Amino acid sequence: MNKLPVVLLSLILTFFLLNNSFAQNDNANYIIVIHGGAGFMNEMMPESEKAVYYTALEEALNIGKTILENNGSSLDAVEKVVRFLEDHPGFNAGKGAVYTSEGKHELDASIMFGKDLSCGAVAGVTIIKNPISLARLVMEKTPHVLFAGTGADELGKKFGVELVENSYFDTEKAYQEYLRSKENVKGTVGCVALDKFGNISAATSTGGRTNKMPGRVGDSPLVNAGTYANNNTCGVSATGWGELFIRNTVAFNISALMEYKGYTLQQACDEMIRNRLPEGTGGVIAVDKNGNYYFSFNTKSMLRGVATSSGIFETKIWHDR
């Protein structure tokens, strides 16, 4: 029998396998991306104000990078990074959350672990200092996925998480937005990471939309809409007009386009954000299983950053800077 076809076939196979593994090696073995909300930030804003955001994003990235560098899990990285951004008054999450139409704060958050699709979320909490950590407790310590309102606040008490008065979330900037019934200027926060063990996690936290009706829940605490992570495809955290992200199941659809249609991360994100959503409605940050990352947004700005094991460390607000 002529062995030539077999030899040729194995050569071709070896070539592809090697090439593939080179491609893998080119990519980072850990990666973290963050966002601080999509919107319409004015490029003419004072340099000092820009510096506050860039510095916060850099500090957040460094928290996540240190965890991942030291063999930590992506789940710890995304939780700690989002906690930091919740504690920062410059963002619409935790301290700094926007006001409801009744002048109070109702906070939403979710977290997901791509290894086994486990996830946890809280919606409409009012006294939980760090909603993302309560979301993680929901995921790890209860048989459920989503707790809302007083039940979620009570669960926080039961787990002994740090509680605050609702007025703790007050900030002057969010109050001015509320008084003027203005669009959110401050942004929701989110983080997606791939660790050295190939596990992808995603987390999102928000105060919602300025002047929202009491009880309104957006996309951020909804796995599949505002947050998604799956080791077979990618992790996603969204920001923007929540109702549209819910209707279009944005975060899950990005993963589904990759899994079912073979889209690249970039194609999948752009399909949802640029082709399906109307202009000016939001964006996503995403990481795939091969260590690629991508930011897609159809607004003027999206506060964002990336850090990778291959040495990329970058923060940006507008499309080019």
Ligand code: ASP
């Ligand atoms: N997506 C958030 C919500 O609708 C708000 C935002 O990201 O700006 O609650």
